[in-house]
Amino acid sequence: MASLTITPGRPLQGTISVPGDKSITHRAIILTALANGVSRVARYCRGEDCLNTMRAFQALGIRIDESDEELCVHGKGLWGLTEPNGPIDCGNSGTGIRLLTGLLAGQDFFTVLTGDESIRRRPMGRIVKPLREMGANIAGRKGGELAPLGVTGSRLRAITYTSPVSSAQIKSALLLAALFAEGTTRIAEPRLSRDHTERLFKFFSIGFRREGTTLIIDGRPAVGWNAVPQLVVPGDFSSAAFFIVGATIVSGSDVTIQQVGINPARTGLLDVLTRMGADIQLFNRHEEAGEPVADIRVKSARLCGVTIGADLIPQTIDEFPILCVAAAVAEGETVISGAEELRVKESDRIATVSAELCAMGAQITEKPDGMVVRGLGTAEKNGRLQAAHGRSHGDHRVAMSLAIAGLTASTPTVIDETACIETSFPAVHHALVELLTEHR
Ligand code: S3P
Numbered sequence: 001m002a003s004l005t006i007t008p009g010r011p012l013q014g015t016i017s018v019p020g021d022k023s024i025t026h027r028a029i030i031l032t033a034l035a036n037g038v039s040r041v042a043r044y045c046r047g048e049d050c051l052n053t054m055r056a057f058q059a060l061g062i063r064i065d066e067s068d069e070e071l072c073v074h075g076k077g078l079w080g081l082t083e084p085n086g087p088i089d090c091g092n093s094g095t096g097i098r099l100l101t102g103l104l105a106g107q108d109f110f111t112v113l114t115g116d117e118s119i120r121r122r123p124m125g126r127i128v129k130p131l132r133e134m135g136a137n138i139a140g141r142k143g144g145e146l147a148p149l150g151v152t153g154s155r156l157r158a159i160t161y162t163s164p165v166s167s168a169q170i171k172s173a174l175l176l177a178a179l180f181a182e183g184t185t186r187i188a189e190p191r192l193s194r195d196h197t198e199r200l201f202k203f204f205s206i207g208f209r210r211e212g213t214t215l216i217i218d219g220r221p222a223v224g225w226n227a228v229p230q231l232v233v234p235g236d237f238s239s240a241a242f243f244i245v246g247a248t249i250v251s252g253s254d255v256t257i258q259q260v261g262i263n264p265a266r267t268g269l270l271d272v273l274t275r276m277g278a279d280i281q282l283f284n285r286h287e288e289a290g291e292p293v294a295d296i297r298v299k300s301a302r303l304c305g306v307t308i309g310a311d312l313i314p315q316t317i318d319e320f321p322i323l324c325v326a327a328a329v330a331e332g333e334t335v336i337s338g339a340e341e342l343r344v345k346e347s348d349r350i351a352t353v354s355a356e357l358c359a360m361g362a363q364i365t366e367k368p369d370g371m372v373v374r375g376l377g378t379a380e381k382n383g384r385l386q387a388a389h390g391r392s393h394g395d396h397r398v399a400m401s402l403a404i405a406g407l408t409a410s411t412p413t414v415i416d417e418t419a420c421i422e423t424s425f426p427a428v429h430h431a432l433v434e435l436l437t438e439h440r
Contacts, residue, residue: 006406011252020233037227083109102173106180158183234261268316310338
């Protein structure tokens with residue numbers, strides 16, 4: 001089992017880039033596979049999650065040529081997928097398995113979708129229930145609550161559905177199913193979750209409209225959509241987040257992260273950190289694949305605690321592990337509530353982050369829907385955590401958050417079970433070493 005040793009004592013300085021956005025890469029593979037013709041997906045995320053989605057489409061009869069720089073996807077049109085000859089393994093990816101289930105529910109063949117131990121624990125009922133309302137035939141453990149899922153493709157009909165949770169995975173699974181359904185599907189959610197599917201639909205000119213918070217989409221379009229010569233995936237904000245917090249809390253740091261996606265449905269961390277006192281500037285703003293992109297420069301700054309309620313959760317959802325590291329060294333209390341979704345991520349992030357950071361001296365009280373973090377900082381400077389021997393609990397974002405936490409300690413921190421980092425950011429250690437050594 002891989003482990004990572006973090007040796008603190010230096011500021012983070014220099015310029016780096018991060019892998020392509022994981023959420024957008026999944027969707028780019030899906031929509032280019034369903035397009036007519038050959039598309040190139042550049043700067044895609046080469047993490048295991050997205051590679052599993054790529055392999056899934058290869059198993060579904062799509063030719064995808066892969067190099068380090070780009071994927072060349074030979075799309076076969078809306079109805080071009082064919083039955084795989086074995087189960088599809090989505091690995092650790094909730095996005096992969098949920099979006100594929102929606103897409104495959106309306107095909108005319110049978111598929112089994114499964115994943116690793118963590119995926120087989122995560123809730124699937126949230127997509128299976130509305131998909132069954134559309135007429136999908138899905139079997140699974142515990143009545144379809146848990147993977148593996150067996151999807152017998154069937155003729156779907158449109159529904160009107162209000163999701164009880166703000167989840168881009170639910171919304172996107174239903175949008176993909178709706179493409180194959182008869183009639184007009186309407187999908188609403190309590191608060192806007194990340195809208196990458198909607199933005200890519202626009203990028204490919206796939207018809208849908210929005211009325212207030214409801215998405216409306218007509219199924220079975222007469223003509224599909226065309227391939228694009230090149231789709232450049234923006235850098236992953238959720239990967240940049242580790243360096244944004246790292247540069248903020250390690251004094252003397254000054255880091256620029258190039259070409260990062262700054263979709264407002266993802267960048268709640270910037271709003272929260274700015275309220276906490278962080279020094280963050282965005283420049284070189286432009287657009288890629290219908291998404292706003294910028295370079296992000298972060299200098300170290302003294303932080304104070306804040307209150308984060310339900311209205312900020314969807315746009316910050318993947319950043320809570322690293323946000324807790326910032327809160328742990330800030331001055332004063334940070335209160336996070338309305339974040340119960342954190343309990344059903346790659347790990348129960350309220351429990352795993354609290355346990356691991358408390359072992360490093362943080363003061364965190366778990367709540368059913370969040371946590372209270374009493375920061376170790378003072379009015380003069382941010383506090384410091386203590387080195388510890390931690391573990392990731394199989395969760396890539398917990399592993400990388402502990403690595404950044406370790407930079408504030410005075411002796412090396414060891415983190416076990418770090419193979420999971422491969423799911424999103426295989427080269428994170430390399431990037432960190434680069435920033436720690438660039439100025440020597
Ligand atoms: C994702 C949506 C979010 C996020 C996950 C990626 C996506 O999950 O936490 O990492 O790509 O759609 P939920 O839809 O469960 O909120």
